[in-house]
Amino acid sequence: MEATDFLVDSIDDRGLVLGRNGQADIAVGSIFTEIQKIYANEPHEIIYSISLRLIEVYWYRRVIEVVPGGHTAALRLGGKGLNELQDALSKRNKFEYIKLVGSVHGS
Secondary structure, three states, X not given: OOEEEEEEEXXXXXXXXXXXXXXXXXXXXXXXXXXXXXXXXXXXXXXXXXXXXXEEEEEOOEEEOEEOOOOEEEEEEEEEOHHHHHHHHHHOOOOEEEEEEEEOOOO
């Protein structure tokens, strides 16, 4: 399976995870297994092991089956790790970024 990443900006009031996809397309059914903290050009630090499945993708006011590489989207995720993601977002400083890392479903 191809590795994928999604840079997280926030979680909205509906529980959707808002952010930007890396280079690989991410299909519904893909599973994120890590939350990483990125600080400038330092090595990425794994801060939580998780199991969050991509359930729905909201992209330009439409529901689609794949987050296109390099695009922003809102993700509905299910499984273990949403509380950890919220914790990581609340504790980051202005020089840190939070990223979900996992495997692309069907690759």
